Each structure stands twice: as structure tokens, then as C-alpha cells.
Amino acid sequence: xxxxxxxxxxxxxxxxxxxxxxxxxxxxxxxxxxxxxxxxxxxxxxxxxxxxxxxxxxxxxxxxxxxxxxxxxxxxxxxxxxxxxxxxxxxxxxxxxxxxxxxxxxxxxxxxxxxxxxxxxxxxxxxxxxxxxxxxxxxxxxxxxxxxxxxxxxxxxxxxxxxxxxxxxxxxxxxxxxxxxxxxxxxxxxxxxxxxxxxxxxxxxxxxxxxxxxxxxxxxxxxxxxxxxxxxxxxxxxxxxxxxxxxxxxxxxxxxxxxxxxxxxxxxxxxxxxxxxxxxxxxxxxxxxxxxxxxxxxxxxxxxxxxxxxxxxxxxxxxxxxx
Ligand SMILES: [Zn+2]
Numbered sequence: 001x002x003x004x005x006x007x008x009x010x011x012x013x014x015x016x017x018x019x020x021x022x023x024x025x026x027x028x029x030x031x032x033x034x035x036x037x038x039x040x041x042x043x044x045x046x047x048x049x050x051x052x053x054x055x056x057x058x059x060x061x062x063x064x065x066x067x068x069x070x071x072x073x074x075x076x077x078x079x080x081x082x083x084x085x086x087x088x089x090x091x092x093x094x095x096x097x098x099x100x101x102x103x104x105x106x107x108x109x110x111x112x113x114x115x116x117x118x119x120x121x122x123x124x125x126x127x128x129x130x131x132x133x134x135x136x137x138x139x140x141x142x143x144x145x146x147x148x149x150x151x152x153x154x155x156x157x158x159x160x161x162x163x164x165x166x167x168x169x170x171x172x173x174x175x176x177x178x179x180x181x182x183x184x185x186x187x188x189x190x191x192x193x194x195x196x197x198x199x200x201x202x203x204x205x206x207x208x209x210x211x212x213x214x215x216x217x218x219x220x221x222x223x224x225x226x227x228x229x230x231x232x233x234x235x236x237x238x239x240x241x242x243x244x245x246x247x248x249x250x251x252x253x254x255x256x257x258x259x260x261x262x263x264x265x266x267x268x269x270x271x272x273x274x275x276x277x278x279x280x281x282x283x284x285x286x287x288x289x290x291x292x293x294x295x296x297x298x299x300x301x302x303x304x305x306x307x308x309x310x311x312x313x314x315x316x317x318x319x320x321x322x323x
Contacts, residue, residue, distance in 0.1 A: 002045060002048070002059050002060055002062055003016075003017070003042075003045040003046060003048070003049050003058065003059050003060060004058070004059045005045075006038055006041060006042050006045060007038070007167070007171050007174055007175045007179075008037070008038065008167045008168060008171035008172075008175075009037070009038060009042065009164055009165070009167075011163075012031075012042065012162050012163065012164050013042070015162060016029075016042075016046055016162065017058040020046075020049060020050070020058060021058060025050075025140055026140075026159070026160035027132070027135040027139065027140065027141065027158075028132055028135070028140070028141035028142075028143065028158060028159040028160065029140070029141070029142050029143065029159060029160050029161075029162050030117070030143045030144075030145065030148075030151075030156060030159035030160065030161050030162065031043055031142060031143065031144045031145070031162050031164060032145055032146070032147065032148065032161055032162070032163050032164065033146070033163060033164025033165060033166075034146060034164075034165075034166055034195070034196070034197055035146055035197060035199055035200070036197035036198050036199020036200050036201075036202075037164050037165070037166060037167050037196060037197055037198065037199075038164065038167070038198065039144045039164050040113075040115050040144055042164070043113050043115065043142045043144055044070070044080075044113070045060070046142065047070060047078050047111040047113060047140075047142070048060040048062070048067055048070040048071070050109050050111055050140055051066050051067075051070055051075060051077055051078060051106075051107050051109060051111060052064060052066055052067050053065065053066045053067075053107065066106060066107055075106075076105040076106060077104045077105055077106055077107055077109065077110045077111065078110075078111045078112075078113075079096055079099050079100075079110075079111070079112050079113070080112075080113045080115060081093070081096055081112065081113065081114045081115070082115055082119075083116075083119040086119070087119055087120065087121050087124065088114065088117075088119045088120045088121075088124055089121070089124060090121070090123045090124045090127050092124070093120065093124045093125075093127040093128050093131075094127050096112055096128075096131070097127065097128070097130060097131045099112065100112050100131055100136050100139040100141070101131075101136055102136075103138070104138055108138060109138045109139065109140060110136070110138055110139045110140070111139070111140050111141075111142065112131075112139065112140075112141045112142070113141075113142045113144065114128075114141070114142070114143045114144065115144045116144050116145050116146070117143035117144055117145045117151055117155070118145045118146070118150035118151055122152070125151070125152050125155055126152075128155060129152075129154055129155060129158075132155065132158040132159070133158070141159075143155070143159055148161075165196070166195055166196025166197065167196040167197070167198060168196065169191045169192055169196070170191075172190070172191040172194070172196060172197075172198060172201060173187050173188060173191040175198050176190060176191060176198070176201055176202075176205070180202060180205075182205055185269045186205065186210060188267075188268065188269070189210060189266065189267040189268075189269060189270075190204055190205060190210070192266040192267070193244075193245065193248055193266060193267070203241070204241060204245070207238050207241060209238070209241050209242055209245050210245065212242050212245075213242060213245040213246055213249065216242065216246060217246070217249065217273070236300055236301075236303075236306065239300055239306055239310075240297055240300060240301070243293055243296060243297045243300070244297075246293055247290060247293045247294070247297075248266050248267065249267065249270065249274075250286055250289050250290050250293065251266065251290070252265045252266055252267055252270065252274055253274055253277055253278060253281065253286050254283070254286050254287070254290075256271075256274050256275070256278050257278050257281075257283055257286065258283070277321070280321060280322075281320070281321055285320045285321065285323065288320055289316075289317050289320050289321070292313055292316045292317055292320070293313065293317075296309050296310070296312070296313040
């Protein structure tokens with residue numbers, strides 16, 4: 001993945017490119033932003049550019065020995081610290097400190113990525129401070145985190161912040177279709193469903209959440225058991241995603257009922273089915289249905305019996321759609 005192929009994040013990329021071009025790189029960057037928007041990808045692409053032996057303007061060449069080693073995860077001047085179990089441990093941070101203290105093996109720089117930096121426990125973060133306080137001149141550190149609240153202030157204050165926002169729906173759509181081969185109608189629904197997170201959209205897609213939701217909707221429309229839908233929902237996280245997708249269907253119903261036009265629909269492909277449902281349900285029943293789904297999500301988060309929670313929800317939703 002070249003630095004120039006990252007989708008979205010114009011400001012963050014512009015900032016990093018300008019720093020690269022001017023030669024005034026910070027010693028440490030903190031990439032901040034929601035999960036699944038491309039921070040880690042950008043960090044790896046930036047590392048490739050920083051280590052490239054024959055950069056072309058503001059992009060790594062992707063052909064030199066250095067670029068190939070980065071792509072293969074085998075560059076001796078690039079280290080990526082990831083959690084071992086739940087945490088990035090102090091031993092790993094100490095070892096990384098020794099790594100950045102040495103001269104580069106091949107190029108002009110060494111790059112250390114912490115992904116995610118908030119996986120460091122307090123001890124590990126303190127060990128990292130030493131590296132941040134006494135920077136080796138040729139080192140660039142990239143810390144990745146969703147927000148600053150889970151990092152010690154002493155670490156945050158020593159880093160240059162680079163903020164990544166949620167991906168715009170059109171950027172997410174491009175990414176899903178072009179990079180991941182998602183069919184356009186599904187990509188259109190996912191890009192509006194997933195709060196600008198490619199990671200979340202791909203989880204939805206891979207779990208088949210949209211198909212499951214449609215099964216669920218069919219089951220809701222008849223007085224039948226939830227067995228079929230539940231058989232495909234193996235765990236709570238997936239059940240919660242399914243409930244979110246279901247809530248968005250009712251949200252679409254509400255939008256269609258209030259403004260009568262499909263312009264505001266999150267899932268335009270569902271327009272015909274929504275039109276039919278719209279004729280049957282009053283606004284108050286739609287709002288109550290959203291309440292039922294929210295309560296079910298809460299119950300499942302609180303570890304209620306999933307089968308029971310879904311059955312209860314089904315009965316309530318069926319009643320609301322048939323009164
Ligand atoms: Zn190169």
C-alpha cells in the first residue's frame with residue numbers, strides 16, 4: 001500500500017507529506033482517530049516512504065530493496081510493536097528502546113510503530129517515555145490510538161498529533177468496491193451504516209450481517225420462530241451488529257414516513273420493502289420498535305440469554321407491526 005493510495009484523510013496525509021518534503025520530521029507522531037479508518041495502513045505506508053531508497057516525490061518507489069522488505073515485514077530498520085496477548089509489555093518496549101538507540105542498519109532512519117499505543121500498560125508507557133525524552137536523531141516513532149484518554153499525558157505531550165476522522169461515505173464506498181471487491185449495492189448500504197469505519201464495514205460484510213438482517217426481517221413479518229436467524233448468530237458481538245442493522249432499517253422507515261422520499265435512506269436498495277412497511281405502520285409504532293431494539297441490545301450487552309432476548313423482541317416487533 002503506497003502512501004498515495006490511501007483513500008480519504010486528505011488533511012492528515014497532506015500534513016505528513018509536507019513534513020516529509022520539508023525534511024522537518026517530528027521525532028514522534030501520534031495517529032489519533034476511530035478504529036478501522038486506516039491509521040495503521042497509513043503508518044505502514046509512511047514508514048515505507050521514510051525508509052525507501054529511491055522515493056518518487058512524496059511516495060515510496062515500492063520497487064527498491066527497502067520497499068520490498070517493508071512490504072514483506074522484514075525490514076531491519078522497521079519495528080512494529082503489537083500487543084502480546086492483551087498488552088504491549090514492558091520487555092517489548094525496552095527492547096524497542098534498544099532498537100531505536102542503534103544506528104540504522106540500511107538507510108538513514110529507523111521507524112518504530114506502536115499499534116495500538118493504548119495497549120501499553122503503565123509500566124510499558126513509562127519505559128517508552130525514556131525513548132521519547134532522549135530521541136535518537138534518525139528515529140521516527142508512530143503511536144496509533146483511538147483517543148488520547150487512554151494514554152498518559154506525558155506520552156501524548158511528546159508527540160506530534162495527526163488526527164484521522166471517520167471516512168466520508170463516498171470514500172468508504174470506493175474503498176469497499178475497489179479494494180475489497182464488495183458489490184455496489186452492499187457497499188452503498190455498508191458505507192452509510194458503519195460510521196465511516198472500513199474495519200467495521202468489512203466485519204459487517206464478512207459476517208453477512210445484511211443478509212442476516214433480511215432473514216430476520218422476513219421472520220419478523222410472519223409469526224414464526226427465530227430459530228433460523230439465531231442459528232446464524234454465533235456470538236454477542238455479531239448479534240449486536242445485527243441489531244444495529246435492524247435498527248437502521250427502522251430508522252429508514254421513519255425517514256421515509258417523515259419525508260416521503262428515498263433521498264435520506266441509509267439502505268436505498270430496501271426502498272420497495274420499506275414502502276410496503278410504511279403503509280402498515282404508524283410513526284409511534286416505528287419509534288416504539290426502535291425502543292424495543294435498543295432494549296434488546298442493552299439486554300444482550302448485559303449478558304441476557306440471547307435466544308430469549310431475540311424471541312421477546314420478535315414478539316414485540318411483530319405486535320407493533322400488526323396493530
Ligand atoms: Zn523504495
